[in-house]
Amino acid sequence: MSYSKETDGKWQKKWAETGLYKYDPNAEGKKLYCLEMFSYPSGAKLHLGHWYNYSLTDSWSRMKRMQGYNVFHPMGFDSFGLPAENYAIKTGIHPKDSTLKNIDTMEQQLRAMGTTVDWDYEIKTCMPDYYKWNQWFFIELYKKGLAYRKNAPVNWCPSCKTVLANEQVVDGACERCGSEVVRKNMTQWFFKITDYAQELLDDLPKLDWPEKTKKLQTNWIGRSEGAQVALYVEKDGKRLENEDGTPVKLEVFTTRVDTFMGITYVVIAPESELCEKLTTDDCREAVEEYKKATAKVSEIERMSTTREKTGVFTGAYAIHPLNGRKVPIWAADYVVAGYGTGVVMAVPSHDERDFDFAHKYGLDIIRVIQSEKSVDDELPYCEKKGYLTNSGEFDGMEMHDAQKAIVAKLAEMDMGKWKVNFRLRDWLISRQRYWGTPIPMIHCPKCGVVPVPEDQLPVELPYDVEFTPDGESPLAKCESFMNCKCPECGGDARRDPDTMDTFVDSSWYQFRYCDNKNESEMFSREKIDKLCPVDKYVGGAEHACMHLLYARFFTKAMRDMGLLDFDEPFTSLVHQGVILGSDGQKMSKSKGNTVAPDEYIDKYGSDVFRTYLAFGFAYTEGGPWSDSGLQAIVKFFRRIEAMIPDAAKAASGVPADLTKDDKELNYAINYTIKSATNDIERFQFNTPVARLMELLNAISKYQQTEGAKPELYRKAVETLLLVLAPFAPHFTEELWCDALGNGYSIFNQKWPECDESALVKDEIEIAVQINGKVQFKVNIPATADQDAVEAIVKADSRLEGALAGRNIVKFIYVKGRLANIVAK
């Protein structure tokens, strides 16, 4: 019988019946928690990317199982989210119905893949038994002051009267109706991730994560050291004061406090509340006009330095605390409200953006830094070195000394201090959507914002809701949901109409797997202590800054609440690459370049497909899809099958006396074991398959030699099967158990170990180079030291010709590799 998809079904059934992959917490072996990022059931089926991620991580965990680890390998579905809701709006099929149906299909497909997933630990985030704990944890964060409300902008379509996701905004217009999208402020919930900014940064070095991912997070957190300094404000000719009579301070953050004496204007983000307060009546109309215009521009565009800067004078002035200079306050959209204080001090002489802006609007430019004393550089001069000028008492100081002096002086006046600022912003979690976890908060006219009491959780998401967009959050229109009693005063109150960002679900699911049926706790401390943190986490690199940062934040917050006792959720992380369409473009239905795995599984079986995915790509790189290599795997399998009848004739073993041919095969066996084990360990899957093909070639060659020993032949074939097993579990199980008559199951066998003595060769060939260029090759004893090799090389008749009259200056021998002669 040759391998086909029937083989898959046969063994999947047996594995299930015998519970081969059931996780037993008390089993022998070191615990190993292997996790892939769970999938979002938006499409009806698993796509190629899922296969690439799940089948190969499964191969990795199969090797670890065979190596004796007690592997925990669960799977679930990230099943709340926007696409199901959009699909519902389009088709009228309820998100719950479509989602649960998709999950069923995807479970079937995952089973057909033949993974080691233990389905007893499955989770689905859209079910109340899961999202109840989102709500519980939200309230815990609220109690700790880590969840709070504030105003924040949303994308708003004035025609659909609905909030839009970034992806629903195409070129500044609503994707449904084409109306121009504006930004609008709403009161929304935030999680205070910024409280953990420093720790999130500090713990990165100890993680076994790709360096690029750590770099991305480092830049995303964006720590910068500088100073927060203040200016006074003059409006309508008077010093602006607070209600208590103290002067209003305009706070700005700067990393270049040495240029403080060069301020010629101040810029404020137009949408900030302070801008409203500063604007004079004369200028109000112009500022309002400007605010309307900037509301249409996205934040990414605003940050662009090539885009021509625009702005408008607010009518107010800032008063410099050290020299008393009166400088205009402008509103301009190159300042972002969410970063720092939303106000920037402008020093056009030493900042390119300020320089351009000052030039355009005819604002003053005063030089305060010189690269060398008395050298007037061309402006803007933005190098971070030099000496102060035009800065009064600070003139002549080196800029870093000047920074200290200026901050010290401002601190004395209570107008400045050193400050560390982060680019990271708090996590906005409110979504004005239906298909998500309801926010467990009640708004009482008397008591204000009140959390839902724990015994009333979960706040269930109602099924019958009108979710066509018509100006309100879908839940806001559901009266039976919205109306409730205030837990404090018992009076009539309303629920929060928003749902949570689905990233909340995925920030702690890795812990829920360990205790997925717990009804009284989010998870038990005992189970978490035993299984967590996750030892190996595998998923796409696109999550580097969001999911992976949020999950780290949750873990740290949970630790501080005593829910668990470690600092990081994912000890080791791997990103799989992206498989592109055969045209080299990202796969998408609209481009028509998608690859449907199901068709290939029907035709070739799961194992051919899995092994091809391993062999055809560099795992962490991915690349364009091509069918052509699949046939190579079919051929590879066939050649293995052809070896079985002869292998079945003898018992497996390594004979005591080895001939040259025996030694060669034994070398191939052990070299395969050694390199494949190393490569699989580090998630490199293409080279192990290549090594197995080499082993196959070596076995073929050996079979044709005279005096080939049947027991060694069988040993070689069995090694081939064992090392191939993680990639082709059904195929190898069939050959191992049924064709060779070994005991069930191949996955209960020990992973083969390398016999290092088989890798020791008596004689090796090395290259001889002169000045780095290969001249000829010599055979040397493997144990030869540098002196011995030098003697052999110097005695070689070819050396003189290669030297061509040059003298040997130095002789370098790199053990087992080559010799290099430096000659002049």
Next chain:
RNA sequence: GGGGGCGUGGCGGAAUGGCAGACGCAGCAGACUCAAAAUCUGCCGACCUUAAAUCGUGCGGGUUCAAGUCCCGCCGCCCCCACCA
């Protein structure tokens, strides 16, 4: 705009700073066959009739006995940027 990555034969891709192109696909030639398919064997970076030599990892510099690999500067392509998950 900011951030991250990548660039090696016709193609997918190998290569702890140490003989570039493992393994495979495609191609070419041969064996088997009435024939084809399948299978097996050999060849397969460029230049060159062949051999030898030379050149060769996007381009230009540098470090080193030795650079695809490390450093600097370009060019090209791809990904991410907080309401897609």
